[in-house]
Amino acid sequence: MASRQAGYFQSLQFPSESSVLIHDQIYGDHHITEPILVELLRSPTLQRLTGVWQSGITALFNLGPRVSRFEHSVGAFLLVRKVGASVAEQVAALLHDVSHTALSHVMDWALSKPGEDSYHEEHKARYIAMTPLPEILARHGFADLKPLEEHLYPLVERPAPHLCADRLDYALRDAVAYEKMSLSEAQGVFRAFAAFPDAESPARLMVLPDVSLALRLARAYMECDRNVWCNPSHIDMYKRTGQIIRDLVEQGKISDNDLWCPDDEFWALLRSASDANGIKELERLETEGAPKAKGLGLPPGAKVRTIDPDVYVSGEDKPCPLSVVDDVWARERQEYIQKIQYSLHLCFLYRSFAYDFIRLSSPHQTQHFTMADQAYTTTDLQGALPLVARGKVRDLYEVDEKTLLFIATDRISAYDVIMENGIPNKGVLLTLCTKTWFKILTDAIPGLRTHFLTLDLPPQIPASLRPVLQNRSMQVRKLKILPIEAIVRGYITGSAWNEYKKSGTVHGIPVAPGLQESQAFPDGPIYTPSTKAEQGEHDENIHPDQAIQILGATHASTVAALAIKLYKAAHEYALTRGVIIADTKFEFGLDEATNEVVLADEVLTPDSSRFWPKDSYAVGRGQQSFDKQFLRDWLVREGLKGKEGVRMSEEIALKTSEKYKEAWERITGGV
Incomplete structure (x- = not known):
């Protein structure tokens, strides 16, 4: 009996013209006899995907397991079949990735436009029109071609972070292949998952019956994203390959039809179409392997992937996302998303x-x-x-x-x-x-x-x-913003130091004599408000008594006390991170429904605060800082203070950004 390896975990046998045996290490053995499914599984259009790897360029060079698009498509089909989905939904699952190009998502980096879906999704209809698929579907009663619109089938495709056949299958295959989950654990997920309330409901949903199983899957998925799908080294290889493909397409050396062939054939085509410089870059990709991730970062276009599986426990009214029933997972997931999204921008x-x-x-x-x-x-x-x-x-x-x-x-x-x-x-x-x-x-x-x-x-x-x-x-x-800035100074520096040297006061407030530059105020932080000027105008430093005239006694007192309390709490925390907050400004609004004073705007950023490194702090001189003081100093040095139309040099922009980044990393730990 003929047998064919279909991918990393899967092989097929063809006992007769009217049946197919699927051997899948995760999902077991399945005997397929429905005529439309048999014809599709045998079709060259679908079989093409046995040579297209999910991991694209990294799998091509054996830097990762060769899980094929074919076995993933068959896997998604087996998942919906397991829960009793209609034949139409099974066909939709089987064909959901049929338009994937060579090297899979590498093509997104080559030819996708900003804001577009993945390249294979944008061009699915065009590709299908070039294949026998419409004829096959029509011959088996699907002349409307609805199974080609997977979004009509909720078990096949659902928006993240829900489970669906597509998402669950690639999660299980990559999690086992990259050793983030054992084979037996993946088999347990396959046995356990179900369709809620059933496989025919318009609102059908893939669910897991156990919180611990859902948590194990969700964490394995996140580890795959961290180490594989969102790996800066892999993405760097995708981008470099994508640039080569884009250049060759723009030069007319590769046609659209060339994009839909097996990975090995496509790579040979790239080599034959490239000039000497292109060949050199291709050889670098072939021989150097994945670059070190340090310093690469994540560029715009990279995606952060997580799941939040719906959990249905017998006796409950409806399923709930794992994050609703497990606070620890909710925090883990949110922290991971924020960290990756920050890297995308940074x-x-x-x-x-x-x-x-x-x-x-x-x-x-x-x-x-x-x-x-x-x-x-x-x-x-x-x-x-x-x-x-x-x-x-x-x-x-x-x-x-x-x-x-x-x-x-x-x-x-x-x-x-x-x-x-x-x-x-x-x-x-x-x-x-x-x-x-x-x-x-x-x-x-x-x-x-x-x-x-x-x-x-x-x-x-x-x-x-x-x-x-x-x-x-x-x-x-929305709040009614109070018309003052609540500046709190813990150390005498900047304009406060300049005023103190002349008059012994800060904002008109008498201060203890004999202070040195950068010294902490001996009686604790002081509240020194200013007015809020229109853009382009200068804020005016005022005495706290003037703030009372502007805000009224009650709100002025609340703002002053709260600003000091906020500064003390922030200063205490920052010291544990090796940072001194010399001064900062807060802004407040009024909740008119309750007459409460509410903290508003940004807080304690390098824009609104003066941050000093604790380990180099010394009284009697100016301090290094993690804020825009570097920019201020440059403006003064160049005679540009207060002038309109100033453009920062590249050096100043870079060094200022480094100061901001260091402040953020010190304060937050880079999360």
Whole structure:
């Protein structure tokens, strides 16, 4: 009886023209006799996928297991078949990946446009029209071709983080292949999962019956993402190969039809079509293997993948996501997502980005750009939300009558003037730093209210804008913002030191004599408010008594006391991270429904604070800092203080970004 290896875990036998035996190490043996399924399993169109590897370029060079697109397609089919899905849904599962090109998702890096789905999904209809599949389906009663629209079949495809046949199959195969889960554990998942409420319900859902099993699967999936799917080394190889393919397609040396062939054939085609420089790069990929991940970062276009399996325990009304029933998993998953999403945005903050950008954009051309040219300095939500205001750094949009979207751009200001260029991903750093501080402060001060709601983007935001806006945006409560900035100073430095040298006061407040520069105030931190000037104007330092006149006695007293309390809590925490907070400013709003003072805006970022390294701190001199003091010093040195139209040099932009990054890493641990 003829037998054929179909992939890493799977082989097929053909006992007769009318049947197929599937031997799968994870799912067991299955005898297929339905005519449409047999014809599809035998078809050259589907068999092509036995030579297309899920892991693309890394599997081609045996840097990972050769799990094939065919065995994955058959695996997805076996999953829906196991729970009693209709033949139509089984066909949809079997064909869901039929349009995958050679090297799988490498083609996304080569030819996909920004905002598009994966290349094989965008071009599925075009590919299918080139194959006998429409005729096969029509011959078996599916002339409407509905099984080619997998989104119509919830067991086959569901949005992440739900389970579906596609997601569950590649998870189990890669988890076992990369030793993140044992074969017996994967077999246990196959035996246990079910369709809720049944396989025919319009709202059918894949569920697991056990929390511990769901947690084991979810963690294995996350480890696959960390070490395989979102591995910077693998992605670097994908990008480099993608650039070669893109160049050859643009030069007309590879046609569209060439994209749909087995991986080995396609690689040979690349070699035959490439010039000497292209051959050299191909040979580097063949011989050097995966590069070291350190310093590579994750570029825009990389995806973070997690699952949150729905768990249904007998006797309950309905399934619940694992994160709802397991708080530990909820935290693990959220922390992982935030860390990876931060890396996606941060990758070009470093010098390695400049080299990577030039090399990957066009390996044979010299391009001239500056790091600061890559900054996101102007928001345009394409009419998705109404713009409320633009500040020095943040743009505010209205989500609904109670909610605003704060978007932190990469603009940077100094001495009340916005620079012409920005610091790439500065807005991401500020937002993640603020989110971390909100958590620290609310834990430290019971009853503290903040305006922060979530880092999740509102549903109105278009998919094409989400990558650049994620983690630089936060949804916040609408408040009546109080018209002062609550500055708290723990150490005498900057403008406070200059005033003290002249008059022995800070903001008009008498201070103990004999202080040295950078010394802590002997009686503890002091509250020194200022007015909030219009953009382009200067804030005015005021005495606390003037704040009473502006805010009224009750709110002024609350703001002063709360600002000091916040500073002390933050200062105490920062010391444990090796950082001294010399001074900072807070902003507050009023919840008009309750008349409560609420902490608002950003908090304790390098934009709003002066951070010093604890290990080099010494009284009697200026200190190194993790903030924009480097930029301020450059402006003064160059005679540019307070001048409009200033453009930072590449060196200043880079060094300022390094200061911001170091502050973020010290404060948050890089999470």
